[in-house]
Amino acid sequence: MPVKEACGLLGIYSSRMDRSIAKTVYYGLFALQHRGQESAGIAVSDLRSIKYHKGLGLVSEVFDEKNLEDLTGKIAVGHVRYSTTGSNSLNNAQPLVVRYHSGELAVVHNGNLINAFEIRQELEKKGFVFHTTTDSEVIAALIAKSGTDLVESAIQLTEKIKGAYSLLIMTKDKLLAVRDPHGFRPLCIGSYNDAYVVASESAALDTIGASFMRDVCPGEIVVFDKSGMSTCNVSVERKSLCIFEFVYFARPDSVIDGVSVYMARWKAGKILSKEHPVDADLVVAVPDSGNVAAIGFSDGTGIPVGMGLIKNRYIGRTFIQPSQRIRNLGVKLKLSVLKELVNGKKIVLVDDSIVRGTTMSQIVNMLKDCGARSVHVRVSSPPVKYSCYFGIDTSSRKELIASSYDIESIRKFVGADSVGYLSIEGLVEAVGMKDRDLCLACFTGNYPLKAPRKGKKYLFEKR
Known part of the structure; x- marks a missing residue:
């Protein structure tokens, strides 16, 4: 079956500074490698700034002991990518980390926006300069240009974009999980020691020893901050979970929306x-x-x-293609x-x-x-x-x-x-x-x- 899925996401919000938070995300991304093999990345916040490392290739090719040790903090997001919009280049690898009026934010995205091109044109006319060819940067741009707080910006975002999106949005002190009103792509929440974990599939929670709590509901925005976990809902339309998660994409040991x-x-x-x-x-x-x-x-x-x-099993993405002969x-x-x-x-x-x-x-x-x-x-x-x-x-x-x-x-x-x-x-x-x-x-x-x-x-x- 030569179709490929877009991405896999994993995020952690810890109640304390964690020197091994990037390593935990790293192991979780291994469990999501089947969802994307083109690039991988991890971003971490220490409540002052966001550091990140990303590159082209498999998780094991992008990260080593040193660059993981450099990523310490309290909040982290990770991503494995297969491109459905935008070419496979380092610029398009995620997390996308951008500076805006309130500081920095990092975005990871699984899905595809069907109105991204129109929004991009609209933002470019207003002077916004894009650095990638992904629809994910449109999401980051809409949040960055908003003058409201992060949660309100996320609500406005869901009213603007159309299509499939499971998102993790990280600032220096918050982590947001967002699932589109149709629930096209899966997203679930777990607990790990004194931390919350959000992942594309429950199999990633199992890998890092986290306990499954629940799925993020279609149209739900879940906020993780110093007050704990809270939630707000935007309008839920017809639920439309992608059937191919069960046919092909998800790992067989995952449970999605209770199935x-x-x-x-x-x-x-x-x-x-x-x-x-x-x-x-x-x-x-x-x-x-x-x-x-x-x-x-x-x-x-x-x-x-x-x-x-x-x-x-040893023919990976870097395998040299055979000659035409x-x-x-x-x-x-x-x-x-x-x-x-x-x-x-x-x-x-x-x-x-x-x-x-x-x-x-x-x-x-x-x-x-x-x-x-x-x-x-x-x-x-x-x-x-x-x-x-x-x-x-x-x-x-x-x-x-x-x-x-x-x-x-x-x-x-x-x-x-x-x-x-x-x-x-x-x-x-x-x-x-x-x-x-x-x-x-x-x-x-x-x-x-x-x-x-x-x-x-x-x-x-x-x-």
């Missing part, structure tokens, strides 16, 4: 086995995206699940087939989704080249037919195979003996939330917010 990601994926696989049964010898997952759904499919059918595909190696650089397991068997190949179809076709061919008698593709989500505008880097609609081809044409394209997708009703049942509380736009085209017109420039740069 276990693992159980949602397991149920999706089991329901898929009832909707599209098949006579087969072995269930094989596309690692790692199809792992849990494959277990569910196996449990639903009694067909054993096996590790027919082995993933090379050998580019047809494709996924063989990342996946290999366990020939002894698949040879002579009828295979059920389970993945979370099919976007362009090129990767799936290569995997099907690899299995057949290694002796599989047949390969039946089963997908634990409905066909992705529409682009996302709320923080997922999906292809343009013309590149989405399901937007142009029916199931039989997709089957022929990927070379499978059969293809079966989970129904929308089946996926909603697996998640266990009401369909009106989920964003299903990538499957249905019914967007919770008015989608930009075709050709309208709503991003600063093309994806």
Whole structure:
């Protein structure tokens, strides 16, 4: 599944000065690395000023013992990024730290604003100079230009910006957590010793030993300061949690808005086995995206699940791309087939989704080249037919195979003996939330917010 999510956030507000606060954020960011691999950063306030360090690459590549030791304080925010707006450059790495009339502030953002371009133009006409190409800087600029206190500025911000945003805003003495009125992106609160922790996923809380308290509600602004934790709510619109958090993005050990990601994926696989049964010898997952759904499919059918595909976990973002002459190696650089397991068997190949179809076709061919008698593709989500505008880097609609081809044409394209997708009703049942509380736009085209017109420039740069 070659779609990528925007970012992962983690923030800490401690009741005392903490020399290891940056290290705690560092370990928490490891747990969120799956949400972004392009850049990482941490900013810390010691109640006098904000210090920060950020860079391009994975968390382990950006930080070392020395730059973590230099970041001591009482409040901290961290970020891992995958760009959906703006290029992958150091300027666009977060946290974004800006000076304004009240001092300094740091912003980290997960999501995508659909009216960022218009706001940017408006601010530029008033003389504001932007230093990045991200929509996140628009958020920082709106807060910085406000003449009111931070909480009031955050309320005004939510009235101005449109789209998906989970935010952490840090000043020298406060930390704010903000989730958009639709709740597109997850955000939760935990406690750690004498500190509050805010993270994109509960798995990050588990990693640093924090106890889960609750999710940040859609449309909620949570304030952490010397008085403790307080909250205020802006207007809540239709809740529209992104369904792909359960399909693909979140870690399986996370719980989002009360729903276990693992159980949602397991149920999706089991329901898929009832909707599209098949006579087969072995269930094989596309690692790692199809792992849990494959277990569910196996449990639903009694067909054993096996590790027919082995993933090379040492090909990171810095891997040198092959020359054009050998580019047809494709996924063989990342996946290999366990020939002894698949040879002579009828295979059920389970993945979370099919976007362009090129990767799936290569995997099907690899299995057949290694002796599989047949390969039946089963997908634990409905066909992705529409682009996302709320923080997922999906292809343009013309590149989405399901937007142009029916199931039989997709089957022929990927070379499978059969293809079966989970129904929308089946996926909603697996998640266990009401369909009106989920964003299903990538499957249905019914967007919770008015989608930009075709050709309208709503991003600063093309994806």
